[in-house]
Every structure is written in C-alpha cells, then in structure tokens.
Amino acid sequence: MNDDRCPRCQWPLSDLLHGGSSHPVAAGRLDYRRCVCGTWLLIVNGALAGATRGPKIAS
Template identity: 75%
Template sequence: MDDERCPRCQWPLTELQRSGSSHPASAGRVDYRRCVCGTWLLVVNGTLTGATRGPKIG
C-alpha cells in the first residue's frame, strides 16, 4: 500500500486513520477505512480492493 490512493479524491491511504473496522478473513485481513472525502475503502491484506464511490467526474 505504498502509493495507493482513494479513487475519488486521491488522498493517500497511508495518511488515513484506521477509523473503520478490521477483521480476520480466510484471505488474510480485511480493513474498512473512511477517507476524508467520505468514501468507504475496502483494504484486503494492505491492498485497496474496493470503494463505495468512483472517481469524481468534472
């Protein structure tokens, strides 16, 4: 997760507090993080794998 960023606002994940929850899973560790723009981010084993909002258009 060296240079991963929020797909909506491009805020670096390394600067986000772990404000969501973290859970063990069969694939390793699943973390939910809230970005400063309000987007929820899904991080699996340190890799951004999903977000509740897409890139901002316009």
C-alpha cells in the same frame, strides 16, 4: 485501482487514520476505512480492493 490513493479524491491511504473496522478473513485481513472525502474503502491485506464511490467526474 491505484493501491495507495482513494479512487474518488486521490487522498493517500497512508495519511488516513486506522479507524473503521478490521476483520480476519480466509484471505488474510479485511479493513474498512473512511476517506476524508466520505468514501468507504475496502482494504484486503493492505491493498485497496474496492470503494463505495468511483472517481469524481469533472463537469
């Protein structure tokens, strides 16, 4: 995954508000952040680790 953009819409993560929830975990810090396109992003220690939606496929 590209660590600095949403995998669905390519919006820069640095431009997203730091809303959502943040939790301490054994590996460091786990953050859930909502992108402008509606995708939930899973961020572990500042790096994108997962998303609820994959890349948008052009038809």
